[in-house]
Each structure stands twice: as C-alpha cells, then as structure tokens.
Amino acid sequence: MSDREELTLHIRKVSGELVRIGWYRYSGDIEYQIAANHLDDVVASVRKALFEFVRNYIADPKSSSASLSMAKVLSKGNDLFESLFLSTDRRDAARDAKEQYYEVSSAGQLELSVKVDPGLTYPWALAVPDPTGFDEVCNNLTIPHDKFWGLRHRLTISTFGAGRARQVPLNDAEYRAAAAMNKSLFDQATAAATSPHEKSALDGVSRWFGDALTFTTSDFLETIREMSVDPNTKLRIAYMLGHAAGDRFQLSKDDEISAGTLAVRLGDTSSLLHRQQTFLFLNGCDTAAEGERFAFTDLLRYPNISGIVGTEVRVPDRFAFRFALAFFRMVIYERVSFRDAMNHLRRAHLPVSLVYTLYASDEISLLSSREIANSTDEIVSENFSEGQLRYAQ
Structure with missing residues (x-):
C-alpha cells in the first residue's frame, strides 16, 4: 500500500x-x-x-x-x-x-x-x-x-449541490473579499491586540479588505453586489464577525440578516451571469448548526456557494477574532489552501478550535501578490485557546 x-x-x-x-x-x-x-x-x-x-x-x-x-x-x-x-x-x-x-x-x-x-x-x-x-x-x-x-x-x-471552485489558485484579479463586522467586537479585539505580531496581522488583514471592511449589513451587501458586476471575479470571499445562530446573523441589536435573505442577495443576476462563486466565513455562534428555519448551511444547496466556514456551538469572541485573523493570513500570505489552513489551525489551537467546521469540495487557494506582513509564524503557532477567554455579551 x-x-x-x-x-x-x-x-x-x-x-x-x-x-x-x-x-x-x-x-x-x-x-x-x-x-x-x-x-x-x-x-x-x-x-x-x-x-x-x-x-x-x-x-x-x-x-x-x-x-x-x-x-x-x-x-x-x-x-x-x-x-x-x-x-x-x-x-x-x-x-x-x-x-x-x-x-x-x-x-x-x-x-x-x-x-x-x-x-x-x-x-x-x-x-x-x-x-x-x-x-x-x-x-x-x-x-x-x-x-x-x-x-x-x-x-x-x-x-451535494454546492458549487465547485477552480482547481488552480486564483490571482488577485480573480477574487474579491468583503467583511462585515460587529463594531463592538471589532473594537474590543483590536484593543486586546497587544503583541507586535498580532497588531501586524490585524493591520495586514484590514488593509487586505480595504474599503470592503464594513460594519453594517447594508454596506456589506452593497459591496458584495458591486463585486458581482466584474466579469473577471471568479470568487467572492464574504467574511462576517458578530452574534449569530443557525439561521440569522447580527452585527448590532438593530442590524440583523437571516440566512434566507443572505441567500437571495448572494444569488443576484450579475453573479449568476458571470458564474461567480461565493465562499462564506460566518464567524459567529452556531453558524454550522441547524436553524429554526432556513439555516446558513442550507446555502450549500446552491451551485453559486463554493464553501462555508462555520461553528458547531458558541465560540468565545476573542478566540473567534484571532482564529479568523490567522486563517486569512495563512491563505493570503502563505498561499495555503482553505482546507489545509483549517486543518492546520484546528490542530494548532486546540481545544476550542474543535468548534469550527469547513465545508468545501475543492482545494480553494489564492495566488495573492499582496504581501500583508513579514511573518505569520508567531501568531499562527501561538495557541489561542490559552489565556483569558469569554463569550460575547
């Protein structure tokens, strides 16, 4: 053998x-x-x-x-x-x-x-x-x-039913990324980033998202829509950080989007016309679990969704922020495939990392020329499960 x-x-x-x-x-x-x-x-x-x-x-x-x-x-x-x-x-x-x-x-x-x-x-x-x-x-x-x-x-x-991304790494012109973050969680995590390596990572990822880093669902959805009109874009990477359940995501008390609404907005005419795929990283509680109605994992029924990262249960807010930070640094700077990044981080940040699940059929990877920092070793090797953790209130 x-x-x-x-x-x-x-x-x-x-x-x-x-x-x-x-x-x-x-x-x-x-x-x-x-x-x-x-x-x-x-x-x-x-x-x-x-x-x-x-x-x-x-x-x-x-x-x-x-x-x-x-x-x-x-x-x-x-x-x-x-x-x-x-x-x-x-x-x-x-x-x-x-x-x-x-x-x-x-x-x-x-x-x-x-x-x-x-x-x-x-x-x-x-x-x-x-x-x-x-x-x-x-x-x-x-x-x-x-x-x-x-x-x-x-x-x-x-x-079964989800889309298949391209088998070769995507260059800078072939993918776009957007983020929607709960402002309170983002500010708290930013303030807690005290080490030079974590500050460097945060700065690099923030620059990577650029103007596509938003704090309201309306701005986020508009940014996603604008990406869909570009025929060169093969993959849209959509990242959300906030409070969640299996069928809804909340950026603030008055700003919530359901999984069903997100599915409709991601399936706009332009994205379907250009055969664009969307990869979702839903960094909130229970986003990989079933919901009372149409759940986020139900988006995997559609061929325009190439994959989802979600959580099986509640996740501590600072751990969630740092885990995603390390994930994006690995896939952008080290050019590691999404699957290999998740498998590595699941091992590196035990035991809380066990809450994360990746659904994706292909080796999605980015051939990015955007250098976001000098090194990723320190933040990726540090175990985020150690130190003070808490749930978001």
Missing part, C-alpha cells in the same frame, strides 16, 4: 426515516442504510457535549469539569462514528465497511473525503473511531491528535 490512502464517504437522505451510507474506494464500493432518527439524536448529543466542554473550559481550563466534559465529547464522538455502521438493511456490508476503514486508516496518512446532503451538515470532524484513552483525558486535559477525524486524517467535508 502507498503511504497515503484515499477513502470517500457519501451520506445522503433517502427519506425522513433513512440515510444511505456509501463507502467508495478503488477496491470496491459498499452501500447500506442507517436510521435517520438515531443519527439525529447522536448528533444532538455531540453538540451538547461540545457546548458544555467549551463553557467549562472557559471557566477553568484545568478543572475536573473541563476534563470530564472533554471525555464526554470524545465518547459522543465515538457514538457518532459507530452510528455510521448501524445498518438497518445490510449488516454484513456495514461490518465490511468498518473493517475497510480501519485497514486503510492504519496503513498511513488517510485522505478522507466526506460528502453529505446539505440537510446532514453535522459535526463529522468530531467523529472518534478509537474508543480508548478517555481516562487519560479525565486525569489530565489532553487531546491526542489521533482521536477526532478532523485531527486524525486529512479531512475534506463537502455537500
């Missing part, structure tokens, strides 16, 4: 009661069905455990409550993994699929590609195939890199 194995997993809704699981590899395909209700229950328990862990970790990273709740996240993540093999129709096939997964994952680095229906945008990066070692976490808050799928493998999570 080669040092790098590839395995593809498809997860699709058959009906309200059934989900089809398909494992695809050069040696053959394995398909079967599992119960949708059980999967939904397991996913809810994973998100609940993750929420409780982050809350306890913020209160006291070294507390027994934090250790115990992380062990629970691992346990629920293992339940998520096991739920993929609880076949309702072909138990032998599910057993074979599980054996195949363990075989290829033990042979070397695994390229795991997970493709799901938009209605199944669940925390797949938190699946845990190895149910051992949880006691070690309880005794000493450690997160082994071989536990979660998002840490264990080179993971890609994408959705």
Whole structure:
C-alpha cells in the first residue's frame, strides 16, 4: 500500500426515516442504510457535549469539569462514528465497511473525503473511531491528535449541490473579499491586540479588505453586489464577525440578516451571469448548526456557494477574532489552501478550535501578490485557546 490512502464517504437522505451510507474506494464500493432518527439524536448529543466542554473550559481550563466534559465529547464522538455502521438493511456490508476503514486508516496518512446532503451538515470532524484513552483525558486535559477525524486524517467535508471552485489558485484579479463586522467586537479585539505580531496581522488583514471592511449589513451587501458586476471575479470571499445562530446573523441589536435573505442577495443576476462563486466565513455562534428555519448551511444547496466556514456551538469572541485573523493570513500570505489552513489551525489551537467546521469540495487557494506582513509564524503557532477567554455579551 502507498503511504497515503484515499477513502470517500457519501451520506445522503433517502427519506425522513433513512440515510444511505456509501463507502467508495478503488477496491470496491459498499452501500447500506442507517436510521435517520438515531443519527439525529447522536448528533444532538455531540453538540451538547461540545457546548458544555467549551463553557467549562472557559471557566477553568484545568478543572475536573473541563476534563470530564472533554471525555464526554470524545465518547459522543465515538457514538457518532459507530452510528455510521448501524445498518438497518445490510449488516454484513456495514461490518465490511468498518473493517475497510480501519485497514486503510492504519496503513498511513488517510485522505478522507466526506460528502453529505446539505440537510446532514453535522459535526463529522468530531467523529472518534478509537474508543480508548478517555481516562487519560479525565486525569489530565489532553487531546491526542489521533482521536477526532478532523485531527486524525486529512479531512475534506463537502455537500451535494454546492458549487465547485477552480482547481488552480486564483490571482488577485480573480477574487474579491468583503467583511462585515460587529463594531463592538471589532473594537474590543483590536484593543486586546497587544503583541507586535498580532497588531501586524490585524493591520495586514484590514488593509487586505480595504474599503470592503464594513460594519453594517447594508454596506456589506452593497459591496458584495458591486463585486458581482466584474466579469473577471471568479470568487467572492464574504467574511462576517458578530452574534449569530443557525439561521440569522447580527452585527448590532438593530442590524440583523437571516440566512434566507443572505441567500437571495448572494444569488443576484450579475453573479449568476458571470458564474461567480461565493465562499462564506460566518464567524459567529452556531453558524454550522441547524436553524429554526432556513439555516446558513442550507446555502450549500446552491451551485453559486463554493464553501462555508462555520461553528458547531458558541465560540468565545476573542478566540473567534484571532482564529479568523490567522486563517486569512495563512491563505493570503502563505498561499495555503482553505482546507489545509483549517486543518492546520484546528490542530494548532486546540481545544476550542474543535468548534469550527469547513465545508468545501475543492482545494480553494489564492495566488495573492499582496504581501500583508513579514511573518505569520508567531501568531499562527501561538495557541489561542490559552489565556483569558469569554463569550460575547
């Protein structure tokens, strides 16, 4: 076997009661069905455990409550993994699929590609195939890199229906970026940026957005619309920082946009005419989770959306700001693909980084000539999970 194995997993809704699981590899395909209700229950328990862990970790990273709740996240993540093999129709096939997964994952680095229906945008990066070692976490808050799928493998999570970005890096003329930030959160994070490296990063990213850095949804949407008229623009990068839920985003108490409204505005005539793609980084709480109505992850049903970065649960405000800062520095200055940047940052900023999820089918990357700073090593290598964290009020 080669040092790098590839395995593809498809997860699709058959009906309200059934989900089809398909494992695809050069040696053959394995398909079967599992119960949708059980999967939904397991996913809810994973998100609940993750929420409780982050809350306890913020209160006291070294507390027994934090250790115990992380062990629970691992346990629920293992339940998520096991739920993929609880076949309702072909138990032998599910057993074979599980054996195949363990075989290829033990042979070397695994390229795991997970493709799901938009209605199944669940925390797949938190699946845990190895149910051992949880006691070690309880005794000493450690997160082994071989536990979660998002840490264990080179993971890609994408959705059926979403658009496909260009396979080659985009030059400066082929992409545009816009940001909409909660002014209060931006000012607080800016004031807290005391190190020279973080100040340099903040200054560089602010200059990268330039006039497209806005603080109201109306200005943000107008900036996005103006980008759509340029036929050279292949990708629009839309970043939002603020208070959120699964189906709405708030820049201030009186300035809120729903996921449905955002979908309509991103699908304007000009962008469709020029076949533009939009990549969304929705940096608020629960933006990768289901909403009461049309959720942000439902945008992944549309071919003009190439990907979304979102969060599974609530995220501390300063951590969120710095995480995005490091992400943009990596993709702009180091020219790292969006997927590789997310995989790197998820490992570098454990454990709070576990709340972030990236949905994108392609290796989206920028061939930027815009030098935004002299170095990225310091801010990227510092663990943002350390130090004082809190939720935004």
